[in-house]
Amino acid sequence: MRKKISILLVSVLFSLLTSSVSHSELSKVIRVVDGDTIVVDYLGKKEKVRLIGVDTPETVDPRRPVQAYGKEASDFSKKMLTGKKVRLAFDWNKRDKFGRVLAYINLPSDQVKDAPGCMVKSGNEFDFNASLISCGYGHAYTRFPFAKMEEHRELERKARTSKRGLWASEESSGKLSGPAGQKQETLVGIGFVASRDSNKFHRTTCQWAQKISSKNKVRFFTREEAVKAGYKPCGICKP
Ligand SMILES: [Zn+2]
Structure with missing residues (x-):
């Protein structure tokens, strides 16, 4: 019985997901x-x-x-x-x-x-x-x-x-380059960020840092705080 209900729910959900109303x-x-x-x-x-x-x-x-x-x-x-x-x-x-x-x-x-x-x-x-x-x-x-x-x-x-x-400078190791360079400069020095979903922490200028949703974002003022909280430095931006 329970199985039938869940199959029904899944199919209802699927039809809802696949039909967008315009x-x-x-x-x-x-x-x-x-x-x-x-x-x-x-x-x-x-x-x-x-x-x-x-x-x-x-x-x-x-x-x-x-x-x-x-x-x-x-x-x-x-x-x-x-x-x-x-x-x-x-x-x-x-x-x-x-x-x-x-x-x-x-x-x-x-x-x-x-x-x-x-x-x-x-x-x-x-x-x-x-x-x-x-x-x-x-x-x-x-x-x-x-x-x-x-x-x-x-x-x-x-x-x-x-x-x-925003992906233009993804591989530039956190250097201030690419079209976002000017904006990035204003962000330098305000600390580090990590996601609740990951074990890495980043410079705020890192492209990966910018992908973290505000709900998942954790901020640190210093590198030490991030390390103490169990986060490891990102290999791309090398914080
Ligand atoms: Zn990073």
């Missing part, structure tokens, strides 16, 4: 909060929308310094989305616990002039969530399940291999 009506983007969060006029209501399956470096949390590449990601979303009419598509969960709408943003291509070649197009629309990852403005956010998880992972792999955007 709306044909267009919603105007009122403003871009940061790379992965926007405010739209959705069905006559002003709604904050968190883009599904992508995480861009933070820029606006006043408690944290601007993360490297956060501004570039935010500027890209501002340039591509502000004032545009977009189509929202939903996954299995329409809102998060903060009440924000969770959506894929489809941007009709006729509203975009000179789109970079890294953007992901499906029919006559750009898949903006996928484009952020593909262009190296953010990474696949896989903490919660979503229908396009594998696609987003694959796009991230390609962006890293092609060293696009």
Whole structure:
């Protein structure tokens, strides 16, 4: 009996995960909060929308310094989305616990002039969530399940291999180089970070450090504190 119920639950969950609901009506983007969060006029209501399956470096949390590449990601979303009419598509969960709408943003291509070649197009629309990852403005956010998880992972792999955007200086051993170099300089000296999911600690400028979600992030002022807490230095940024 219990087995039957769990099979039923799994199949229901699977069908929910594989069918994303899209709306044909267009919603105007009122403003871009940061790379992965926007405010739209959705069905006559002003709604904050968190883009599904992508995480861009933070820029606006006043408690944290601007993360490297956060501004570039935010500027890209501002340039591509502000004032545009977009189509929202939903996954299995329409809102998060903060009440924000969770959506894929489809941007009709006729509203975009000179789109970079890294953007992901499906029919006559750009898949903006996928484009952020593909262009190296953010990474696949896989903490919660979503229908396009594998696609987003694959796009991230390609962006890293092609060293696009935030992956540009991944192999430069924490040196201040690449397009994020200027931003990184302002971060030097504010300590070290580690993830609750790993045993490594990093310089804040390390590309791997920037991948740690804010929920998993642990901060240390000194190297000694990190070592004492049981973390080992990252082989890439050599803290
Ligand atoms: Zn590192």
